[in-house]
Amino acid sequence: MITHELSLSDTTYRLLKEFIYRHCGLFFDDGNKYLLERRLANRVALHQLRDFQEYYYYLMYDKNRAEELNAVIDILTINETYFFREVPQLKAFAEEILPEIAEAKGRAGERSLRIWSAGCSTGEEPHTVAMLVLDSGLFAGWEVEIFGSDISHRVLKIARKGEYGPSSFRCTDPLHRDKYFTPVDGKWRIIDPVRRLVHFGYLNLFDSSRIALLGEVDIVFCRNVIIYFDKEGKKKVITEFENRLKTGGYLLLGHSESLMNLSTAFRLKHFKHDMVYQKA
Ligand SMILES: C[S@@+](CC[C@H](N)C(=O)[O-])C[C@H]1O[C@@H](n2cnc3c(N)ncnc32)[C@H](O)[C@@H]1O
Structure with missing residues (x-):
């Protein structure tokens, strides 16, 4: 050629x-x-x-x-990703956000948890979220739904297959790998109890009408995605997250990303391990 x-x-x-x-x-x-x-x-x-x-x-x-x-x-698109990316934030999620949500919902008699991983690439992020939800033991018997979306059909195909090579595990504790994966042909396949919590779909973050169909979610992960947008694009996408999140819901961005000069709808909440945006 x-x-x-x-x-x-x-x-x-x-x-x-x-x-x-x-x-x-x-x-x-x-x-x-x-x-x-x-x-x-x-x-x-x-x-x-x-x-x-x-x-x-x-x-x-x-x-x-x-x-x-x-x-x-x-x-x-840049699709770089791996399991257990950005550990301090995941600790805040697992040790503080999940227990807080379980407690508040438990009090209100609600038993459903909805999490959106927006720009999930090959699926390591929503699968990590599912593992942490299972580890917490707080949501047994609840309706748990973790939705991973991306604009690239190529990465979604890999996400749905759920088989990963060594580079996806660069930050994974071998205990987690052994607990939630089975070895297949030199790769690792995610086990069914994790897979059952996660589903994947094509979604362009600039397609408002399709995003509206998602309904309300408790938590949005959108990490290492908005860095590729300009200010106007970032604002548009953050407004979509604001619209989809319940009041008090959390928005987890990548560690190099912030809402400064983009939105006043969120406040930064300080946890022991990290700071996370919460819809005011
Ligand atoms: C660097 S990856 C981040 C993966 C994961 N969130 C993480 O932090 O490990 C960025 C992903 O955002 C997706 N993306 C870029 N623009 C998008 C858009 N307009 N709508 C949906 N996804 C988009 C890309 O296809 C890519 O898979």
């Missing part, structure tokens, strides 16, 4: 990046032209198109444009 002769003009770069931004919030600034050029050159060659401008028209008007857009998303 000869791709090195293709070059992306400034005009077509602007058209492509705006199209991608409008679709899913992924933001490419002026310094990222070569990145987009490098990553999409194979697609131009694959469809035997002359240049990036033809590729832009293909994405806009071809009968296979939806499929092609999925391929672009698979190529452009």
